[in-house]
Amino acid sequence: MGNVYVFDHPLIQHKMAILRDKNTGTKDFRELTKEISMMMTYEATRNLPLKDVEIETPIRKAKVRMLKGEDIAIVPILRAGLGMVEGMQAIVPNAKVGHIGVYRDPDTHKPIEYYCKLPSDIASRQVFVVDPMLATGGSAAASIDFIKERGGKNIIFMCLIAAPEGIEFLQNRHPDVDIFIAAKDSHLNEHAYIVPGLGDAGDRLFGTK
Ligand code: PRP
Numbered sequence: 001m002g003n004v005y006v007f008d009h010p011l012i013q014h015k016m017a018i019l020r021d022k023n024t025g026t027k028d029f030r031e032l033t034k035e036i037s038m039m040m041t042y043e044a045t046r047n048l049p050l051k052d053v054e055i056e057t058p059i060r061k062a063k064v065r066m067l068k069g070e071d072i073a074i075v076p077i078l079r080a081g082l083g084m085v086e087g088m089q090a091i092v093p094n095a096k097v098g099h100i101g102v103y104r105d106p107d108t109h110k111p112i113e114y115y116c117k118l119p120s121d122i123a124s125r126q127v128f129v130v131d132p133m134l135a136t137g138g139s140a141a142a143s144i145d146f147i148k149e150r151g152g153k154n155i156i157f158m159c160l161i162a163a164p165e166g167i168e169f170l171q172n173r174h175p176d177v178d179i180f181i182a183a184k185d186s187h188l189n190e191h192a193y194i195v196p197g198l199g200d201a202g203d204r205l206f207g208t209k
């Protein structure tokens, strides 16, 4: 079973509080999503493998440690996942970015795929699938299905808010995937929205409602 990591860093929790507030407008929502994603990436990349390297400082030769060359792919789930990409790229500027378009059918709440474009070498990359919200888990599980069908193997899922129902669903469907979240909320309401959550992440990011 994959591990679930909840980031309880005070800065992340503080920014999450402002993000959730219904009075926070689109500009601040976008900025906070970027900042929180950047901090989460710092933590989520903690276990990337390192190798010993010899370099020369202006003083003398030195043995130092650098990333082993494990390349990263960031795969946002459209639309709302896009809001997390810029902050992640600030930490891992060389990461390639793939895109998966999935939306929830408003009646059935089941995920519908409409777009998928991944780096051609996805099989050899550490893949970060990102979306601010893990509600039923349907969108995340389907997106990871698509990535695995195209060869992806080392996959991490990262989101801002997760419902217990979504965590359980994703763990059952993809037990090899670790889940990184900023907050675990109470439950889903009758419309499969996260309670207390933050509302519709895509709409709040892009000002569509
Ligand atoms: C939202 C959110 C996730 C999904 C989560 O997207 O960004 O992708 O719902 O719900 P689930 O865990 O129950 O699948 P939405 O379908 O609203 O599309 P959007 O990002 O284009 O607004």
Ligand code: URA
Binding pocket: 080, 133, 135, 192, 193, 194, 195, 197, 198, 199, 200, 201, 202
């Ligand atoms: N998608 C959202 O944007 N918010 C929720 O609470 C659930 C799904």
